[in-house]
Each structure stands twice: as C-alpha cells, then as structure tokens.
Amino acid sequence: MRERTVIALHEPALVLLNPRAAAGRAAGLCAPVAQWLVEYAPQVRCHAVDGIGAALALITAQPAASRVVLVGGDGTVHRMLPALLQRQCTLGLVPLGSGNDTARALGLAGMVWDAALAHALAAPASAMDLGELATSGGVVPFASSLTAGFDSAVGLRALHAPRLLRGLPRYLWATFGELAALRTWPMKVEVDGVTLHDGAALFASVLNTPSFGGGMPAVPHARIDDGRLDVLVAGRFGRVGAALMMPRLLAAAHLSHPRVTTRPFTTMSVTSEVAVPLAGDGEPLCEAQAWRINVRPSALQVVRRVMTSADR
Numbered sequence: 001m002r003e004r005t006v007i008a009l010h011e012p013a014l015v016l017l018n019p020r021a022a023a024g025r026a027a028g029l030c031a032p033v034a035q036w037l038v039e040y041a042p043q044v045r046c047h048a049v050d051g052i053g054a055a056l057a058l059i060t061a062q063p064a065a066s067r068v069v070l071v072g073g074d075g076t077v078h079r080m081l082p083a084l085l086q087r088q089c090t091l092g093l094v095p096l097g098s099g100n101d102t103a104r105a106l107g108l109a110g111m112v113w114d115a116a117l118a119h120a121l122a123a124p125a126s127a128m129d130l131g132e133l134a135t136s137g138g139v140v141p142f143a144s145s146l147t148a149g150f151d152s153a154v155g156l157r158a159l160h161a162p163r164l165l166r167g168l169p170r171y172l173w174a175t176f177g178e179l180a181a182l183r184t185w186p187m188k189v190e191v192d193g194v195t196l197h198d199g200a201a202l203f204a205s206v207l208n209t210p211s212f213g214g215g216m217p218a219v220p221h222a223r224i225d226d227g228r229l230d231v232l233v234a235g236r237f238g239r240v241g242a243a244l245m246m247p248r249l250l251a252a253a254h255l256s257h258p259r260v261t262t263r264p265f266t267t268m269s270v271t272s273e274v275a276v277p278l279a280g281d282g283e284p285l286c287e288a289q290a291w292r293i294n295v296r297p298s299a300l301q302v303v304r305r306v307m308t309s310a311d312r
Contacts, residue, residue, distance in 0.1 A: 006040060006041065007121050009122070010067065011090065012063050013066065013092075013121055014045070014069070015037065015071065016055055016076075017029060017046055018070070018071065018096075019050050021075070022096050027048070033071065034046045040118065056079075056083045059080060064088050064089075065087070067089065067090045068089045069092035069093070070094070071096055071117075072096055073098055073102075074097055074143070074281040074283075075097060075281060075283050077091070077143050077144075082141065085299065092302075093108055094111075094113050098282075099281075101144045102144045102209060105208075106302060120303050123305070125302060125303050125304075126225070127301060128224045128299070128302040129208060131146055132294045133285070133291060135286060136288070142208070144208055145218075145281060146205065147203065147206075148270065149202060149205070150202045151203045152279040154175050169214075182237075182242060184200040184202050185274060186200055186272055187233075187270055187272045189201070189268065189269075189270050191263050192267055196233060200235065201233055201235055203233070203234050204231065205231070206230065206231050206293050207231075213282075217249070219255075226264075227266070228264040228266055228295055229295045230263070231263055231265055232260070232261075235259040241259075265295075266294065268292065269293075270290065270292075272290070275289055276288060
C-alpha cells in the first residue's frame with residue numbers, strides 16, 4: 001500500500017479555484033483538487049468561488065500573512081491582488097489560465113496541477129515586485145503587465161476568442177483580428193522624468209514579467225525582482241508594418257526595430273489628447289487620457305520554482 005505523506009505547511013493556507021479560468025475548463029478540477037487536499041493537506045480546504053466579491057471575502061477573512069494558493073491564470077491573480085496585499089499574504093499559484101505569464105515568470109509553466117499544488121503549499125517564498133497604475137479613477141496593482149492602446153484592444157478581443165484556443169494561439173487570433181481595425185493614439189510618455197516618446201503610438205505597455213499575451217517575449221530581459229518595470233513603446237505602424245512585426249515579436253527580435261523602444265524605470269507618466277484603453281494582466285480596466293505607473297519593489301511574497309536543466 002502506498003504511504004501517504006501529509007504536507008507540512010509553513011503558515012495557514014487557503015486554496016481558491018476560479019471555475020471560470022481557462023474558459024471554464026478549470027471547473028473540472030474542483031473535485032480532484034478537493035480530494036487531493038483530503039489526502040495530502042487535510043487542514044486545507046479548496047473553495048471554488050464563482051464571484052470576485054466572495055473570493056476577496058475569503059482572503060480578507062484569513063489570518064494575516066497566510067498562504068493563498070490560486071488555481072487560475074493572470075486574470076485570477078490580478079483580481080485577487082488587492083486582498084493579497086491588504087492581508088500580506090503569500091501567493092502560491094497553480095497555472096490554469098489562458099495566458100499564464102505570471103506563472104511563466106515564476107517558473108511554473110508546464111507543471112501538472114497536482115505537482116504545482118504541492119509546490120504552492122510547501123515551497124518557500126520570495127519577494128516579487130508589482131506595478132501600480134494610478135488614474136483619476138483610483139489605483140490598481142498589477143503583477144505581469146499594464147497594456148495601453150493596441151495591446152489592450154487585443155486583450156479585450158481575446159476574452160471572446162473560441163473556447164478551443166488557449167495561450168498564445170488565443171492572443172494571435174485576437175491580434176490578427178484587431179489589425180483590421182488598426183489605430184494609433186497620440187501619447188507623450190515620460191519615464192523617471194525624461195521624455196521617451198511624444199507622438200503617435202501603437203501602444204505604450206509596461207512589463208514586469210518577460211512575456212505577456214500568453215507567452216509573447218515582449219521584454220525578454222525583464223525581471224520580477226529587480227525593483228524596476230520595463231516600458232515597451234511601439235510608434236506609428238500601419239497594418240502591413242504591424243503584421244510584419246508579429247514574427248519578430250514571437251522571435252524576440254522586435255527590440256531592434258527603429259520604431260520600438262524599451263526602457264527600465266521606476267516611475268512613468270503618460271498623457272494623451274484622446275482616451276486610451278488600458279488593461280492590467282490582460283483584464284480590461286478603463287480608458288484614460290492621463291495615467292501614472294510606479295513600481296512597488298518586493299511588494300508580494302510569491303512561491304517560485306527554480307528551473308533546472310532537466311526542466312528546460
């Protein structure tokens with residue numbers, strides 16, 4: 001008979017499963033996750049919560065500095081960030097979303113759910129930077145990316161992609177669809193007090209993780225623990241130019257293009273004569289003519305996985 005090994009927890013823990021993650025496919029894990037916890041972590045309960053308010057209430061009811069394991073993707077992490085920060089919780093992640101760029105940066109991409117769950121509950125944590133968006137409507141933290149312009153329009157379209165499409169194919173489908181209605185926005189971008197761009201822009205997005213959009217290597221050198229964010233600005237592009245940029249982006253060869261600029265920063269401000277669509281971690285937020293982004297160094301404790309040569 002196989003001997004059962006109960007996981008030793010570092011702190012009080014909670015597992016939250018988003019049944020809508022991965023276009024609803026996550027709901028199929030509700031029973032397997034609950035049964036796994038009965039066997040290996042009987043002191044932990046899995047809550048499959050189909051509602052942001054109820055999920056946030058569960059986190060805020062936890063003791064301060066608890067470990068919260070989210071079963072979902074970038075959108076799930078984004079929506080739970082305010083409560084995680086308020087309660088100073090440690091974030092564990094079982095990647096099960098459409099994008100999973102936060103999970104990639106944490107070294108979790110490709111893990112099967114039970115191995116990821118065991119790792120999320122038992123492995124030590126370390127600090128991760130976050131970004132913070134400030135508009136006239138308030139302040140919003142983000143973990144992976146803050147997109148402005150074309151990227152945000154693609155993210156919104158991706159939410160309505162066919163259910164069979166996941167990850168990068170989902171975002172490519174949305175990208176080529178958005179090219180049909182391509183537009184640019186007049187933006188003045190200042191980073192750490194210096195003007196980086198002033199004119200038409202396809203997008204002016206910010207990365208904390210190396211990738212966004214389900215694995216696109218937008219800023220391959222970005223790190224989640226260097227105390228900085230990275231802005232990626234694409235200037236004026238037509239439909240043909242934007243379409244030709246896609247292979248370069250997928251090959252991480254876009255940064256050498258003369259109309260593409262990237263720069264690390266701690267504080268960034270953007271103004272525009274027209275409202276620009278914004279999205280955080282792939283989630284539509286608002287339209288704004290002025291916004292500010294700050295880095296929050298070491299703001300969140302997260303469970304990472306160190307990649308070995310066998311994992312690569």
